[in-house]
Amino acid sequence: MSWSASASGRVPEVLAELSRQFSYPLAEKPAGLTDDGERETVRLVAAMIAQCLGTFDPERFVRVAANGHIGFIDWEAKGGAHQQVSVTIT
Numbered sequence: 851m852s853w854s855a856s857a858s859g860r861v862p863e864v865l866a867e868l869s870r871q872f873s874y875p876l877a878e879k880p881a882g883l884t885d886d887g888e889r890e891t892v893r894l895v896a897a898m899i900a901q902c903l904g905t906f907d908p909e910r911f912v913r914v915a916a917n918g919h920i921g922f923i924d925w926e927a928k929g930g931a932h933q934q935v936s937v938t939i940t
Contacts, residue, residue, distance in 0.1 A: 851883055853892055854917035861908045865900060868914060872896045888920040891933055902939055913940040 853875040857867035875883045875892050883889045895916055906912060916937045923930025 851885060851888055852917065852919040853883060853888070854915075855896075856913075856915040858913040859911065861903050861906050861910055861912055864912055864914055865903055868896065868899060868916075885920055885928070885931075887931060888918070888933065891918060891920075891935060895935060895937060899937065899939065914938070 855868050855871035857864040857871070859867070872892060874881075876889060876896075883892065895918070899914060899916060903912065903914070914937075916935075918933060918935040920931060920933045922928050922932075
């Protein structure tokens with residue numbers, strides 16, 4: 851399973867667009883992500899990005915890209931979970 855979100859523009863515009871995009875993986879199951887650990891990761895990443903952008907001048911132009919993937923050693927039993935997450939704020 852994987853997710854991604856990206857936006858560029860002034861800080862308030864980016865925050866609004868990312869909020870919209872993060873709503874998709876966080877939608878109620880089964881529409882959103884099905885793994886609770888991955889859902890929590892997306893919540894934490896969204897909050898971290900908002901916190902970081904809160905320190906920027908609101909008129910500043912920024913680019914944000916975030917993505918993640920979860921995999922399992924045993925996919926059927928959902929055992930041995932591992933996640934990869936990347937966040938870039940420019």
